[in-house]
Amino acid sequence: MKTEKQKMLDGELYTANDEELKSAHQRAVALCCKLNGGLSDDVRAEVAKQLFGKTGTNIDLTQGFYCDYGSNIEVGENFYCNYGVCILDVCKVRIGDNCLIGPQVGIYTACHPLEREPRIKLLEYGKPVTIGNDCWIGGGAIINPGVTLGDNVIVGSGAVVTKSFPSNVVIAGNPAKIIKRLG
Numbered sequence: 305m306k307t308e309k310q311k312m313l314d315g316e317l318y319t320a321n322d323e324e325l326k327s328a329h330q331r332a333v334a335l336c337c338k339l340n341g342g343l344s345d346d347v348r349a350e351v352a353k354q355l356f357g358k359t360g361t362n363i364d365l366t367q368g369f370y371c372d373y374g375s376n377i378e379v380g381e382n383f384y385c386n387y388g389v390c391i392l393d394v395c396k397v398r399i400g401d402n403c404l405i406g407p408q409v410g411i412y413t414a415c416h417p418l419e420r421e422p423r424i425k426l427l428e429y430g431k432p433v434t435i436g437n438d439c440w441i442g443g444g445a446i447i448n449p450g451v452t453l454g455d456n457v458i459v460g461s462g463a464v465v466t467k468s469f470p471s472n473v474v475i476a477g478n479p480a481k482i483i484k485r486l487g
Contacts (some may be wrong), residue, residue, distance in 0.1 A: 312394050313376070317417070317427045320394075325373075332374040340367045359383065360401065372414070379403070380437065395430035395449075400437035406461065411435075411447045436471060456486055 306314070308322035318325075335355040339348055345364065352365045355374035360381030368388040371377060376393035380401035388408040391397055395413040399405075413430040417423050431450035435441070439453055442461035447453075452468040459465060460476025460483070469475055474484040 312430060313396075315395055315430055315432070317422060317429050320426055320428055328373050328375065332371055335374060336370050339365060339369055357396075365389075376413075386443070394428070395432040397433045397435075399435045400439065400455065402438045403435060404440045406441055406443035406445065408444045409441050409447070410445075411441075413449050415449050458486075 307324060308318045309324050309328070311318035312325065332355065335351055339351045339355065343351065348365055349363050352363050353359050355371070356377045356379060357375045358378035360379065360383060362381055363379060363383045365385045366387045369385060371391045372393050374393065376395060377391055377397045379399045380403065382402045383399065384403070385405045386407040389405055391411045392414040397411055397413060411433055413433055414428060415430055416428050433447055433449065434452040435447070436453055436455035436457065438456045439458070441447065441459045442463065444462045445459045445465065446463070447465045451465050453459070453465070454469060454471030456472045457469055458474045459480065460474065462478070463476045463480040464478040465475065465480045467479070469482065472486040473482045474486065475481060476483050
């Protein structure tokens with residue numbers, strides 16, 4: 305029989321108030337509080353490496369970062385994350401090398417059932433998010449559950465990304481659409 309954590313990671317309905325998940329969430333909250341304190345850049349990078357499941361060597365997170373668990377977030381080399389970013393990582397969030405995340409960006413893997421009864425019982429599920437190499441996510445953008453962005457994708461400020469996009473494009477709008485192809 306699967307644990308609630310395994311159901312969560314597998315994208316199945318799970319109970320979010322499970323004791324193991326609550327404990328893991330509290331760990332992430334404590335590390336986020338530490339991360340968001342007045343730490344030097346080097347110390348903040350070390351705390352981020354404790355929080356995330358996988359990181360490259362060069363990682364820069366500014367204050368105001370929040371996540372559900374942190375352990376489900378994997379970032380590559382040369383990762384920069386601006387102020388006020390929120391990543392709901394009930395499933396894997398994989399972000400490639402040389403990626404820039406603008407201020408107030410939301411990356412969400414958490415989903416809730418449309419049916420009333422499971423929603424009232426606080427059941428939820430997730431879908432992973434993958435962001436390729438050399439991507440730039442503009443300020444205020446939202447990346448929804450299940451989205452995959454290819455390499456060299458630029459997401460315009462305020463975009464709401466509800467579907468996946470290939471490499472070498474600029475996307476913007478609500479819902480996001482391709483506005484330019486990159487060479």
